[in-house]
Amino acid sequence: MIDFEPSDEQRLVVETVRQFAQHEIRPRARECNEARELPKDVLAHAHELGLVSNAIDTRFGGGGERSAVTGVLVAEELGWGDLAIALAILSPSLVALPLQDFGSEEQKSEWLPQFTGQAFLPGSLALVEPRFHDDPFRPTTHAHANGAAWVITGRKCFVPWLQGSRVVIVVAASDSGPQAFLVPCEADGLHAEPEKNMGIDALPTVELELDGVRVPQASRLGSAQGIDLHRLVHRGRVGLAALAVGLARAAYEIAREYAKEREAFGAPIATKQAIAFKLADMAIEIDAARLLVWEAAWLLDRGEPAGRAARLAHQQASKLALDVADGAVQVLGGHGYIREYLPELHLRHARGFASFEALTLV
Amino acid sequence: MAISFDLTESTRAARDHYHQMAVEQMRPISRRYDEQEHAVPQEWIDYYWKEGRRGIGGDWSGPNDGFVRVCVQAEELCWGDAALYLRMPTAALGGSAVAAAGTPEQKTRFLAPFNGDGPPVWGAMAITEPQAGSDAAAIQTTAELDGEEWVLNGTKIFCTSGESAAEHEGGFVVVWATIDREAGRAGIKSFVVPAGTPGMKLIGLEKKLGIRASDTATLVFENCRIPRANLLGSAEVKRRDPLKSGDKGFKGAMATFDASRPIVAAMAVGVGRASLDFVREELARQGFEVRYDAPRTELRVIERDVIEMEAELQAARLLTWRAAAMMNRGKPNNLEASMAKAKAGLAVTRITQKAIEVLGPPAYSKKLLVEKWMRDAKINDIYEGTQQINQLIVARRILEYPSSLLR
Numbered sequence: 001m002i003d004f005e006p007s008d009e010q011r012l013v014v015e016t017v018r019q020f021a022q023h024e025i026r027p028r029a030r031e032c033n034e035a036r037e038l039p040k041d042v043l044a045h046a047h048e049l050g051l052v053s054n055a056i057d058t059r060f061g062g063g064g065e066r067s068a069v070t071g072v073l074v075a076e077e078l079g080w081g082d083l084a085i086a087l088a089i090l091s092p093s094l095v096a097l098p099l100q101d102f103g104s105e106e107q108k109s110e111w112l113p114q115f116t117g118q119a120f121l122p123g124s125l126a127l128v129e130p131r132f133h134d135d136p137f138r139p140t141t142h143a144h145a146n147g148a149a150w151v152i153t154g155r156k157c158f159v160p161w162l163q164g165s166r167v168v169i170v171v172a173a174s175d176s177g178p179q180a181f182l183v184p185c186e187a188d189g190l191h192a193e194p195e196k197n198m199g200i201d202a203l204p205t206v207e208l209e210l211d212g213v214r215v216p217q218a219s220r221l222g223s224a225q226g227i228d229l230h231r232l233v234h235r236g237r238v239g240l241a242a243l244a245v246g247l248a249r250a251a252y253e254i255a256r257e258y259a260k261e262r263e264a265f266g267a268p269i270a271t272k273q274a275i276a277f278k279l280a281d282m283a284i285e286i287d288a289a290r291l292l293v294w295e296a297a298w299l300l301d302r303g304e305p306a307g308r309a310a311r312l313a314h315q316q317a318s319k320l321a322l323d324v325a326d327g328a329v330q331v332l333g334g335h336g337y338i339r340e341y342l343p344e345l346h347l348r349h350a351r352g353f354a355s356f357e358a359l360t361l362v
Numbered sequence: 363m364a365i366s367f368d369l370t371e372s373t374r375a376a377r378d379h380y381h382q383m384a385v386e387q388m389r390p391i392s393r394r395y396d397e398q399e400h401a402v403p404q405e406w407i408d409y410y411w412k413e414g415r416r417g418i419g420g421d422w423s424g425p426n427d428g429f430v431r432v433c434v435q436a437e438e439l440c441w442g443d444a445a446l447y448l449r450m451p452t453a454a455l456g457g458s459a460v461a462a463a464g465t466p467e468q469k470t471r472f473l474a475p476f477n478g479d480g481p482p483v484w485g486a487m488a489i490t491e492p493q494a495g496s497d498a499a500a501i502q503t504t505a506e507l508d509g510e511e512w513v514l515n516g517t518k519i520f521c522t523s524g525e526s527a528a529e530h531e532g533g534f535v536v537v538w539a540t541i542d543r544e545a546g547r548a549g550i551k552s553f554v555v556p557a558g559t560p561g562m563k564l565i566g567l568e569k570k571l572g573i574r575a576s577d578t579a580t581l582v583f584e585n586c587r588i589p590r591a592n593l594l595g596s597a598e599v600k601r602r603d604p605l606k607s608g609d610k611g612f613k614g615a616m617a618t619f620d621a622s623r624p625i626v627a628a629m630a631v632g633v634g635r636a637s638l639d640f641v642r643e644e645l646a647r648q649g650f651e652v653r654y655d656a657p658r659t660e661l662r663v664i665e666r667d668v669i670e671m672e673a674e675l676q677a678a679r680l681l682t683w684r685a686a687a688m689m690n691r692g693k694p695n696n697l698e699a700s701m702a703k704a705k706a707g708l709a710v711t712r713i714t715q716k717a718i719e720v721l722g723p724p725a726y727s728k729k730l731l732v733e734k735w736m737r738d739a740k741i742n743d744i745y746e747g748t749q750q751i752n753q754l755i756v757a758r759r760i761l762e763y764p765s766s767l768l769r
Binding site (some may be wrong): 001002003004005006007010069104132133134135136137140230233254259260270271273276279280281283284286287288289292294295298299307309310311312313315316354 | 363365366367369370404427430629631654655656657658659660669670672673674676677678680681683684687688691698701704705735753754756757760761763767769
């Protein structure tokens with residue numbers, strides 16, 4: 001039966017994460033952006049809340065509550081707080097969830113308990129490549145079987161590279177199509193060049209060069225079975241779309257409150273239809289995109305084909321984030337252009353959704 | 363409960379039933395009644411009355427998606443033909459008004475013929491006047507109490523199904539009129555005028571851009587006398603704030619929109635889907651495939667267009683279903699109903715216009731229905747509150763501004 005009400009349990013989770021985003025993430029967004037640094041205490045607290053580990057099997061110390069719908073509800077709240085910090089908090093998902101979905105028993109028992117331990121362990125996934133017309137399903141990075149090892153060569157970009165990372169999942173072309181490999185961050189032949197991006201400054205990302213990196217045969221994710229790269233990318237698109245909705249909501253709320261306070265010609269600018277209607281359109285589009293995201297997540301949870309829904313959700317939410325962030329800058333006028341206010345940061349963050357793939361997973 | 367996008371089995375069955383009706387009964391006569399603008403689509407009316415209405419509505423309490431199912435019906439039948447949907451013998455908006463603000467006695471008296479075995483009957487709602495459209499509080503039609511009767515005087519335009527409702531015995535027109543002009547909207551009440559009441563005159567039918575098979579009437583009321591018991595809600599004029607005072611008159615009339623806007627949004631989605639389905643089928647015939655997984659930069663323009671149209675249509679549909687699902691739970695949905703209507707009205711206007719562009723010359727021709735769907739779609743961004751009125755409602759709600767602050 002059609003229903004748009006989260007369960008009581010989900011409501012509780014959302015409320016917790018909302019408080020967390022409001023009191024711990026948002027106040028740090030600006031300073032972290034300027035300093036290009038992550039708030040370690042916030043990441044540690046987020047880990048205590050189990051925002052990723054809740055989705056990991058109980059056998060490996062997780063909460064055993066894997067749900068893409070819950071995932072998007074959480075991601076929206078975190079994205080409302082700050083995109084870069086949200087991506088950092090959710091970075092363990094980049095390793096833990098593919099392991100959960102495709103990993104062999106050995107791979108799971110080796111790695112998953114590390115993501116459910118006391119300390120926050122970041123994750124990393126190398127999918128996107130630094131080229132125009134990049135197609136995540138046709139990587140140019142390739143992996144060749146060489147005796148008991150895989151030899152991987154190629155270049156990746158937008159690879160999260162948080163302090164303390166131990167392993168990165170690298171997607172590379174192989175004889176059996178694109179596959180994923182668990183590569184230790186310290187592997188020989190792996191060169192990480194820090195990136196500077198238009199936004200998400202607080203999140204350390206690198207351009208990764210793999211120069212004949214050798215990993216054991218058992219490093220191929222899912223061993224003989226391999227992975228379903230489409231499913232992985234779809235999970236990424238849905239997760240990103242949820243963050244985009246959260247970002248849009250943040251920018252919209254700031255614009256709305258500003259418009260109610262800022263006076264021009266003797267009245268708050270929100271009393272002018274030119275501003276009020278813009279805000280109304282934002283509110284409508286935010287709700288619309290959110291429902292598309294929920295639907296795609298719901299399909300993922302049911303194990304049904306979700307590529308189309310993920311595309312629609314991702315497209316709408318990405319466009320939404322950019323439109324609303326731009327609109328918020330506009331509503332704030334000159335102040336919107338000043339780094340004292342957040343909308344300019346939202347705008348720089350929002351443009352990234354056109355380029356991001358699998359920067360988070362649900 | 364939990365988030366779910368699954369229609370119940372019974373709703374899916376209903377959807378299939380309505381779809382078949384759309385394909386077999388509506389599409390074949392769609393062009394004819396678009397061209398013969400004021401002709402009566404008798405075969406459709408008879409079919410609907412004898413067969414089509416069976417199994418419609420029913421019990422909304424069981425696991426059948428409730429009001430969402432009504433939206434599913436509207437979408438399917440408007441996929442068939444939006445104007446013929448409007449022409450169906452039903453209580454329509456007049457019925458919604460009676461259901462929202464009427465007493466049990468009024469509901470029985472006015473709505474029973476729609477479930478009866480007599481000849482087909484229609485309900486209609488008359489609000490708009492030559493000088494009052496979106497600003498419903500500016501209406502000039504008056505109602506004066508004379509003994510045990512209300513006497514109505516004024517002119518109503520753009521009354522959907524106005525001809526059918528005014529002229530077929532058993533039906534009725536719900537007329538908005540003021541009982542106290544100086545009281546503004548607090549003085550506005552709605553009255554049920556039974557078909558054939560002396561003093562209610564049909565003086566013309568509009569010639570329209572689209573939905574031509576729907577009779578859009580001008581009705582004039584000249585000393586039109588109706589029983590005192592035909593007032594919906596209370597006769598009391600509460601000057602302070604009729605929206606909050608619990609007055610079922612104006613409030614009831616406004617509540618009608620919370621129920622009707624999701625339906626209009628669903629109707630819009632139906633017309634939009636007609637165009638989009640046609641585009642997709644045509645592309646499939648030509649061997650084009652829409653690649654949802656391809657990188658943005660590799661997509662052909664047509665793929666981008668289709669993906670965008672699909673996303674917009676689905677967004678409109680989900681907002682619509684959300685507003686409807688809230689009604690099932692008895693939750694206030696005023697904001698969500700306006701959101702759905704604003705989104706669907708505009709999205710579908712654009713989708714149906716885009717469809718002609720992407721299909722090229724044949725779609726401009728009347729050999730196909732695509733051009734008709736574009737003309738039919740546009741009304742959804744106008745009636746039941748224009749795009750701008752719904753933006754205004756949403757804006758007031760999100761800003762928490764009374765209408766005095768944002769007008």
